[in-house]
Amino acid sequence: MIPNSVKQQIQQTVDQLITSTQQVSGGSINQAAKITLADGTTCFLKWNTSADPHMFVVEEKGLDLLKSADTTLRIPFVFTTGQTEDNTGFLLQKFIPEGRSKPNSASEFGQALAQLHKHHNETYGLDHDNFIGRLPQSNTPHKNWVDFFIQERMKPQLQMATDSGKLGSDTVSHFENMYKKLPDIFPNEPPSLLHGDLWGGNYFFDQNGNATIYDPAVYYGHREIELAFTHLFGGFPSNFYSAYEENYPLSSGFSQRKDIYNLYPLLVHTNLFGGSYARQVEGIVRQF
Template sequence: MIPNSVKQEIRQTVDQPITSIRQVSGGSINQAAKVTLADETICFLKWNTSADPHMFVVEEKGLELLKSTDTPLRIPSVLATGETDDGTGFLLQEFVSEGHSKPNSASNFGQALARLHKHHNESYGLDHDNFIGRLPQSNTPHDNWVDFFIQERMEPQLQMAANSGKLGSDTVSRFKAMYKKLPDIFPDEPPSLLHGDLWGGNYFFDQDGNATVYDPAVYYGHREIELAFTHLFGGFPSNFYSAYEEAYPTSSGFSQRKDIYNLYPLLVHTNLFGGSYARQVESIVKQF
């Protein structure tokens, strides 16, 4: 259950003790619990005893950046982040109760994501690095999407996978060949603010049917990489996509490009979990 060091740090940070605890799912990376503070505020707490505790600090920054856009997306408020003396990082945030989708929930979600993606920046990247899962994510700014995609997304994960033996030299060579084709494949788009880790496990509909998103890996990037990720693990409802396209149409040929974009999350999963993800990466890159 929750380490005593985390409980003590929370008490000092929010000036209240935890009065009740119920363990809940924290995904594949963190441990988590639904906790109640002395003033009866109900919160969601997640912690990690082995990952870089700075992970939660930059997650808070990402959540605040998403919240600052004032879109209809519901972004849980952060109450505290911190690190204990033993190196355990934690994040305490508003607890949002999961509900069910209503007739317009998915289409409203698609429109809200389109509004988020209309928040543009001068360069691709961010003014600080963060994490994707528990892996470092470099956000060094670039003026060109292809350069950013190769140098800050593909190469760090590809080299990590190659160095650990999860991917072989033939696959690495195929990536190098694919890189040369990317300028003719990716359409020009301004850098859009992205959630950065938007798949079916990082959103739900609240009690009012509003889309609630969490666990971001925020940066400014090509919006198609975000849309591609939503297709990766089962996809989102069809009216989510139709509403998005109505609000912010994508360029023709996206369905042919999405596998290239999804090499990034698949490389991340290869480095985190190995197995079938490496085979998916190899299958995609062989096509190019």
């Protein structure tokens, strides 16, 4: 199950034997297992034999940055990341058992996310690039959100989708038309610290009912793009949103803007999976 090269490197790094392993879901990108070390510590291990091994290095950086914001969000502790001689990348983090939400769990989650978004930066982006899923995510800093959204979010993914034939040149023309209208659509706000890939599959409530977030694609961006993504696939209760709004109210008209923000995750999904995601992209951008 776990490649021997990964096992050996982990045991050398933590200076302990792995005494048991249990395969668990690693999502659609990675393979994963729950492992127990000789001292009884339980860990979550994920690895990938085909993706860029650097993916896990920058994921650890992202988790550390989220922790530095000092919110009530629970963020897994990373023991180590590494790369084997056969270019298998891996990440070993503390295993957090999943629990159930309590009456105030969703509200506290919304409040904590608002607190995260109040951590601001002078520019949009980050001091290093990272990944969204297994795709590269460019974080070249910009002082203007519209410029960042177009140059670092829309264009790289759109280019990838057209190069692969998943989207046609007519769709590119619709994007060009949309770009001209964005300065009048997006409200002016400071760059917020974002998880960057916050959908229903990247959080759960632990055994104390605390929101645990993981698998980030961290950068400083417009906080509305994060809120929009939480709506795309569902999984977030209404009191999550009301608590967020109480702590950090959104500008009016967000519901009309969220489809534009969601072009980014939809383009990512188009490049990863194709199919209906491409049609959703085309349906949104044709409105412009």
